[in-house]
Amino acid sequence: MKRPEGFDKAAQQPDPASAKPRRKRAPTASSAGESADAPVRPTLRRKSPGPKGVSQSASKVTGPTASQESNAASVTTKTAGSPRERNRSRSGKTPPRPEAAAKKQLRRAARDRRRAEKAELRRFTRRARTRKYTLLSVAGLVAVLLGLIAVAVFSPILALRTVVIDGTNRIDPTQIQAAVETQQGTPLALLDFDAIKTELSVFPLIRSYVTEIVPPDTLLVHIVEREPIGSITVNGVFTLVDPAGITIQESAERIPGVPLIDVGGADASSPAFAAVTEVLLSLPTDLRARVETVSATTQDDVSFVLSGVGQGVVWGSASDSARKAALLEALISTRDPDEAGEFDVSAPSNGIFRPN
Secondary structure, X not given: OOOOOOOOOOOOOOOOOOOOOXXXXXXXXXXXXXXXXXXXXXXEEOXXXXXXXXXXXXXXXXXXXXXXXXXXXXXXXXXXXXXXXXXXXXXXXXXOOHHHHHHHHHHHHHHHHHHHXXXXXXXXXXXXXXXXXXXXXXXXXXXXXXXXXXXXXHOHHHEOOEEEEEOOOOOOHHXXXXXXXXXXXXXXXXXXXXHHHHHHOOOOOEEEEEEEEEOOOEEEEEXXXXXXXXXEEEOOEEEEEOOOOOEEEEEXXXXXXXXXEEOOOOOXXXXXXXXXXXXXXXXXXXXXXXXXXXXXXXXXXXXXXXOOOOOEEEEEOOOOHXXXXXXXXXXXXXXXXXXXXXXXXXXXXXXXXXXO
């Protein structure tokens, strides 16, 4: 039996170059990056089988087709030319990852929270801080004052070096200065005023005194001397006394400028002497300077004699001495100073003059 034609020859194979490639779907934007980076897999093509009984050629591995290479190149070009890639190529820095940005935001939020907490803490503790600052200021001021006091008390810079005496007429100021200078070299705050009082008590003419400290090294002593009121005779000695009966001076002769007091041999502590001194102190200064002698045996019979022609004055008791002194001045102004006589002001409402 004769075989049909065409079975003796091998089946004609199609030309791989002329075969039309199969059309593929274009890659999407999401897979563009992946296709650009991933390698292209080779395509396995098999020859279509020939007729039955014809030998088939072995499968052959072929590379990517021209269309696939063009698609990959276009994807690569598109990916490389994206704005993100251009910015990355320009700045040379890799954009931060989402995790790093989130951590940065968390750090910023924590920093803001700490700042807010500190501000709230300062606001709520403002009164306590003000009280603290006030206490610290007061404590500092007290410390400074204590330091100044310590310097004033113990520092030799404020030690006594100069003593100044004033107010003396009958007393020699050098004697008082020599008595006070025992405190030389002592800090002004530590001066022993009891010792000064003891040193000055030996001067009978000092009625009172006042001390004044003048920093840095001076002590002022203001002296008030005793004012003599008159002189009394004791055993033939004229003794100058003040209103308190303190002896100021003694002399064998009568002391001029002061009246002679006669109290009948009584001492300065007697009521008669007290009445005499009260009367003399009530007289005006110019009138008292004219009194030559004053006498009293009791406190109710005080009388005195004026200088000049020897006009006498009957005073009586020491009561109403101010009215009697004004009445006496009025009577003296109406009489001739050279007219001898006696003024009687024992009754302050009715003064008279008895001529001799």
